[in-house]
Amino acid sequence: MNLSHKEIQETLDHLDLPHGIVNAIREELEGREIAKEQLQEIIGQVVEDYEHARVEPCEAVGVVAAQSIGEPGTQMTMRTFHYAGVAEINVTLGLPRLIEIVDARKIPSTPTMTIRLTPEYAYDRDLAREVAWAIESTSLLHLGSIATDLAEMNIIMELNPSAMDQRKITVEEVADRLREETGLPVDQRDNVLIMAPKEASYRELLQLVEKIKKISLKGLEGIKRVVIRKEREEYVLYTEGSSLKKIMQFDGVDPARTKTNNINEIGEVLGIEAARNAIINEATDTLREQGLSVDVRHIMLVADIMTVDGDVKQIGRHGISGEKASVLARAAFEVTVNHILDAAVRGDVDDLKGVTENVIVGQPIQLGTGDVQLIVSRTR
Amino acid sequence: MTKFVAKDHELVPEHIILLPEEGKEVLIKYGVDAAQLPKIHVNDPVAKEIGAKVGNILKIIRKSPTAKHSTFYRLVID
Numbered sequence: 001m002n003l004s005h006k007e008i009q010e011t012l013d014h015l016d017l018p019h020g021i022v023n024a025i026r027e028e029l030e031g032r033e034i035a036k037e038q039l040q041e042i043i044g045q046v047v048e049d050y051e052h053a054r055v056e057p058c059e060a061v062g063v064v065a066a067q068s069i070g071e072p073g074t075q076m077t078m079r080t081f082h083y084a085g086v087a088e089i090n091v092t093l094g095l096p097r098l099i100e101i102v103d104a105r106k107i108p109s110t111p112t113m114t115i116r117l118t119p120e121y122a123y124d125r126d127l128a129r130e131v132a133w134a135i136e137s138t139s140l141l142h143l144g145s146i147a148t149d150l151a152e153m154n155i156i157m158e159l160n161p162s163a164m165d166q167r168k169i170t171v172e173e174v175a176d177r178l179r180e181e182t183g184l185p186v187d188q189r190d191n192v193l194i195m196a197p198k199e200a201s202y203r204e205l206l207q208l209v210e211k212i213k214k215i216s217l218k219g220l221e222g223i224k225r226v227v228i229r230k231e232r233e234e235y236v237l238y239t240e241g242s243s244l245k246k247i248m249q250f251d252g253v254d255p256a257r258t259k260t261n262n263i264n265e266i267g268e269v270l271g272i273e274a275a276r277n278a279i280i281n282e283a284t285d286t287l288r289e290q291g292l293s294v295d296v297r298h299i300m301l302v303a304d305i306m307t308v309d310g311d312v313k314q315i316g317r318h319g320i321s322g323e324k325a326s327v328l329a330r331a332a333f334e335v336t337v338n339h340i341l342d343a344a345v346r347g348d349v350d351d352l353k354g355v356t357e358n359v360i361v362g363q364p365i366q367l368g369t370g371d372v373q374l375i376v377s378r379t380r
Numbered sequence: 381m382t383k384f385v386a387k388d389h390e391l392v393p394e395h396i397i398l399l400p401e402e403g404k405e406v407l408i409k410y411g412v413d414a415a416q417l418p419k420i421h422v423n424d425p426v427a428k429e430i431g432a433k434v435g436n437i438l439k440i441i442r443k444s445p446t447a448k449h450s451t452f453y454r455l456v457i458d
Contacts (some may be wrong), residue, residue, distance in 0.1 A: 273395070310421045
């Protein structure tokens with residue numbers, strides 16, 4: 001008596017196994033005639049194998065993860081910069097980058113975004129370049145030159161028409177932006193802008209020049225450079241500097257596929273689950289780029305524990321290790337004296353439940369065979 | 381121009397608000413208190429979009445490299 005397709009599907013749907021495994025069974029059984037006992041036998045075998053492969057309860061997964069990431073870490077380069085393309089944007093990689101990820105720094109040392117474009121823009125180099133110009137922060141130095149005239153005590157800005165054309169900005173717009181930012185009158189003669197400081201002093205003049213140089217006339221503040229690269233068929237923009245929230249508003253940018261390497265920024269803009277995924281992706285990419293392979297489960301555990309409280313916290317003194325319940329475990333990590341002193345002042349009690357505390361006091365640790373406790377039943 | 385929603389992003393997995401009964405079932409299944417669940421802030425962009433309230437339990441269906449899909453639960457806190 002063979003089972004019908006529907007009956008097989010129903011049995012499989014009710015299995016308490018990961019989707020990946022259930023799907024594998026489903027694919028294997030596709031189009032095969034099978035009896036109920038046979039199906040039960042197959043499921044029994046799979047469940048047994050799965051239980052066997054599964055990590056044991058009370059296993060010290062954290063220590064295993066730490067060592068599994070730590071050992072390949074010793075083989076990583078201490079300082080590497082990678083040039084994305086031809087001597088263009090550099091990104092921190094290797095060990096410094098891995099440290100940056102687990103430290104959950106607010107701003108990474110080299111923030112960068114990977115901007116993917118909507119289908120209308122992604123396959124056209126000129127349109128992609130247009131988006132790039134719109135995003136890149138443009139200062140006056142990109143458009144022309146600044147000179148100071150000491151005799152007249154004014155600043156002469158000569159703008160280059162072709163550079164302005166490329167960046168789609170007009171002399172009037174530049175003049176407006178300057179007026180807005182400095183609050184001073186701007187004199188416009190063709191492609192030349194002339195400004196004077198409030199007081200006709202040498203110091204004021206130089207200060208104004210510095211100020212003008214810093215003004216962002218167009219584009220996003222903080223995006224210092226944008227590089228276009230062709231990946232497979234698509235044009236992808238890489239930026240130096242990161243501003244995820246603002247970039248998503250731009251025409252031509254595909255917000256669903258645009259990323260940054262700043263994990264905290266992802267956490268703020270896309271939520272904690274996205275931050276968890278970002279940690280996993282960034283860590284795996286960093287390790288893979290160095291030719292190291294670490295099982296993704298270890299990295300997933302790290303990402304899970306970093307995001308467990310709803311915001312990204314670091315592995316370290318101000319995060320996971322600093323929040324341990326045990327005084328001795330915290331003292332064993334960093335700033336020993338402070339922890340013991342504070343605990344003494346507060347009158348803290350250590351329950352000696354963890355590994356570190358028990359090693360310190362010389363007791364068996366509560367893991368593996370050490371986790372089994374015998375209790376006498378008095379009634380028998 | 382349409383406003384971007386965080387839950388459309390490829391990094392964001394599906395978040396579902398559980399009904400109180402469903403939430404209780406989860407707690408019984410794992411034998412834990414609500415406070416022992418992992419947390420998510422109410423002002424988390426995705427929690428805000430789906431309109432989660434403090435005390436709700438969210439079911440998150442993650443894409444997992446090892447198990448294809450895995451379910452995860454988070455308690456909404458403020």
